Amino acid sequence: MAQNQRKKKQKKAGASSARDNGNLKVILYIVLVVVGIAGAVSIGTAGGTTKTTTVSDVTVPGGVAAAEFQKVTTTGDALPQLPESGDDPAVGKAAPTLTGYDLAGRPTTIDPGSDGKATMVVYLAHWCPHCNYEIPVLNEWKEKGLIPPNLRVVGVTTGSREDQANWPPSKWLVAKKWTFDQFADSEKQEAAAAYGVGGYPFLVFIDGMGNVTSRTSGEVPVEEITTRANAAAGVVN
Amino acid sequence: MCLPNGPDTRQNGWVNQEAFQLFSAILALAVLVGGLGTLVALVFENRMSWTSAWLTQVRATGLWIICMITTGAMVGSLYFSEKVGFAPCKLCWYQRIAMFSIAIISFVAALRNDKNIARYTIVLAPIGLLVSTYHYLLEWFPTLETNVCSLDVPCTAVWFRELGFVTLCFMAGCAFITVIAVSLAIMREEKIDSTSTNQEN
Numbered sequence: 001m002a003q004n005q006r007k008k009k010q011k012k013a014g015a016s017s018a019r020d021n022g023n024l025k026v027i028l029y030i031v032l033v034v035v036g037i038a039g040a041v042s043i044g045t046a047g048g049t050t051k052t053t054t055v056s057d058v059t060v061p062g063g064v065a066a067a068e069f070q071k072v073t074t075t076g077d078a079l080p081q082l083p084e085s086g087d088d089p090a091v092g093k094a095a096p097t098l099t100g101y102d103l104a105g106r107p108t109t110i111d112p113g114s115d116g117k118a119t120m121v122v123y124l125a126h127w128c129p130h131c132n133y134e135i136p137v138l139n140e141w142k143e144k145g146l147i148p149p150n151l152r153v154v155g156v157t158t159g160s161r162e163d164q165a166n167w168p169p170s171k172w173l174v175a176k177k178w179t180f181d182q183f184a185d186s187e188k189q190e191a192a193a194a195y196g197v198g199g200y201p202f203l204v205f206i207d208g209m210g211n212v213t214s215r216t217s218g219e220v221p222v223e224e225i226t227t228r229a230n231a232a233a234g235v236v237n
Numbered sequence: 238m239c240l241p242n243g244p245d246t247r248q249n250g251w252v253n254q255e256a257f258q259l260f261s262a263i264l265a266l267a268v269l270v271g272g273l274g275t276l277v278a279l280v281f282e283n284r285m286s287w288t289s290a291w292l293t294q295v296r297a298t299g300l301w302i303i304c305m306i307t308t309g310a311m312v313g314s315l316y317f318s319e320k321v322g323f324a325p326c327k328l329c330w331y332q333r334i335a336m337f338s339i340a341i342i343s344f345v346a347a348l349r350n351d352k353n354i355a356r357y358t359i360v361l362a363p364i365g366l367l368v369s370t371y372h373y374l375l376e377w378f379p380t381l382e383t384n385v386c387s388l389d390v391p392c393t394a395v396w397f398r399e400l401g402f403v404t405l406c407f408m409a410g411c412a413f414i415t416v417i418a419v420s421l422a423i424m425r426e427e428k429i430d431s432t433s434t435n436q437e438n
Binding site for chain 2: 031034035037038039125127128129130131133159163164165197198199200201217218219
């Protein structure tokens, strides 16, 4: 009786093992077919594409070649990083002067207070979704005529990455209908470091004397931009 | 700080990066189809003719299926981060914890034919799926979490979107769904086996 049961068990185990081998083969074939199809499709459709760095040899008179990164020279003390909460230690401090070029290679300077005008510096990363949401807000702010007359707005392209969305920033700004002044940060992000950028987008408001009145990071609604800009420009709300 | 802008890696190495992205996306979709098929088979087991045959195959080779899927995901993830330079964000790391753990324990289980592994993968995979689902939503709706991009590697940044919707966390989600489906299939088989053994006794 016990012998019969053992024999049955052995027979069952043998059949099960044979079935498992068959199953494994089937799975292996399926995997090979799927991998083969995926490989053929991907190589066939994406094999030849490459990304190119957009650098132009055309030089603007008095400038340098157009490029997504430009040389930046900083004069003055760098601002501390914006803390996540609490008072901003940069408020009341003199904003450093940034000398460099825009994306087209034209010489540009962010020299707050030099002409008695207030300045708003906007740091933008092309790949950042919040920067992509903020630019239309700034455009709306402009279209509504809410910009104080004695305020200069400058956008700084920073944190640019060739392997990220919306590269190159020069085309991205055009696509986003950026009509304010622009300034290209260096690969080392010296312009961002000088203003204590802690996230994107990053807005710095500077009064006509060249002192920081406020800084903020993240998406900012039109009303808040207006309030901060007016405070920097000395406009009474 | 932000990662340095290195040289163009798209043509470096043994494979074209864009081709590999598309390859991974197609594989992930194939895995998802398999996983969803298994879930449907589980729901309609014994009610539709093809379900039993499908589940027999899945149950017989389930341990190796889980091992292959998670190991493939692990290798792909390491390729994208170490070779291509796509630095993983915080949520990517949480998914990696689940995925890499399953890959390692399922390999040992497959060697030993230890189907009890399903009890562990059924815990790990849903955790990974929850994180990848949230990550995927964050990629489409960045304001869900915050309204600012961090300087280093924000979870809202998308490295690529193959076929318009397949991102890295989407691929991870596909793997987790299939691991859950296969684990459920294995666990139900164990339950059926134990029930029939009890009835025989």
